[in-house]
Amino acid sequence: MIDYTFTFEDLEFFLLVLTRISSFVFVAPFFSMTNTPRRLRAGFSLLVSVLLFNVLTDHSVPAYSTVLGYSIIVLKEAVCGLLIGLGANMCMSIVQFAGKVADMEIGLSMVQLFDPITRDGTGFMGSFYQYILILIMLITNMHYFFLRAIVETFTLIPIGGAKFSSEKIMTTTVQFLTDYITVSFRLCLPIVASMLLLNAVLGVLAKTAPQVNMFSVGIQIKIIVGLGILFLTMGTIPAASEFIFKEMRVMVTAMVNSMQ
Structure with a gap:
C-alpha cells in the first residue's frame, strides 16, 4: 500500500532539494538559456525535485534551532547547485573566446549580433561556434x-552536508584556465594563421601596387578567405567539442569533490 503521508520534515527536505535543483538548472549549460521561459525552467526544476524526492529514501534534515539556521542550510544548497552548474557553464565560454579571436582577425569584430542565450551582443563567429x-x-x-550529475550529488553530498574547500576549487579553476586558452587557440588557429599569411601578402601587394587601395580590398578578401577557412575546418569542431565535453565532466566532478 502506498503511503501518502507528508510531514513537515518532508516539506523542509523537499524545499532543500528544490533549492539545489533550481539553482543548478538556472546556470547549467543548455538549461540556463535565457530565451527559455522562466516558468518552464521553474516547472522543470519542480518536476525533477518531485521525482527525486520520491526516489530518495532518507528525508532527514540537518538539525537547526532557528529560522536563521534553516536559512543557512538553504543557502548552502543554493551555492552547491550554483557551483556545479557554473563548473559546466564555464566550459561554454571556450567557443565564445575562440569566436571573438576569429572575428577580430577576419574583420567581423564590429558586427554584433543579439544572442538570445546570453541576451547580449556577441560576434558572428562566437554565436556560430556556440550554436554548433x-x-x-x-x-x-x-x-x-548534467541531470545525472546533479541527481547523484544527493548521494555524494547529502542535504546540508556540503563542505566548501576554496583550495580545491581554486586548483580546479586554474587548471581549467590553462586548458581554456589552449583549446580556444587551437579552435581558431587555422583562421588566425591564414589571416597572418594574408596580411603579409597584402602588405607586399601594397608596396608593389601602391595605386590600389588595399585597405578596402583587403577587408573583403579577408572576410571571403576567413569564411572559406571556416568551411574547410568544420571537421575539427566535433573533436574540439569532445574535448570541451570532457572538460565539463572534469569540472563538474571536481566541483562535487571540492564540496565533499
Missing part, C-alpha cells in the same frame, strides 16, 4: 549527463 556546440551537446546526450 549546443547542437552537438543535444546529439551526444550531454544534457542527460
Whole structure:
C-alpha cells in the first residue's frame, strides 16, 4: 500500500532539494538559456525535485534551532547547485573566446549580433561556434549527463552536508584556465594563421601596387578567405567539442569533490 503521508520534515527536505535543483538548472549549460521561459525552467526544476524526492529514501534534515539556521542550510544548497552548474557553464565560454579571436582577425569584430542565450551582443563567429556546440551537446546526450550529475550529488553530498574547500576549487579553476586558452587557440588557429599569411601578402601587394587601395580590398578578401577557412575546418569542431565535453565532466566532478 502506498503511503501518502507528508510531514513537515518532508516539506523542509523537499524545499532543500528544490533549492539545489533550481539553482543548478538556472546556470547549467543548455538549461540556463535565457530565451527559455522562466516558468518552464521553474516547472522543470519542480518536476525533477518531485521525482527525486520520491526516489530518495532518507528525508532527514540537518538539525537547526532557528529560522536563521534553516536559512543557512538553504543557502548552502543554493551555492552547491550554483557551483556545479557554473563548473559546466564555464566550459561554454571556450567557443565564445575562440569566436571573438576569429572575428577580430577576419574583420567581423564590429558586427554584433543579439544572442538570445546570453541576451547580449556577441560576434558572428562566437554565436556560430556556440550554436554548433549546443547542437552537438543535444546529439551526444550531454544534457542527460548534467541531470545525472546533479541527481547523484544527493548521494555524494547529502542535504546540508556540503563542505566548501576554496583550495580545491581554486586548483580546479586554474587548471581549467590553462586548458581554456589552449583549446580556444587551437579552435581558431587555422583562421588566425591564414589571416597572418594574408596580411603579409597584402602588405607586399601594397608596396608593389601602391595605386590600389588595399585597405578596402583587403577587408573583403579577408572576410571571403576567413569564411572559406571556416568551411574547410568544420571537421575539427566535433573533436574540439569532445574535448570541451570532457572538460565539463572534469569540472563538474571536481566541483562535487571540492564540496565533499
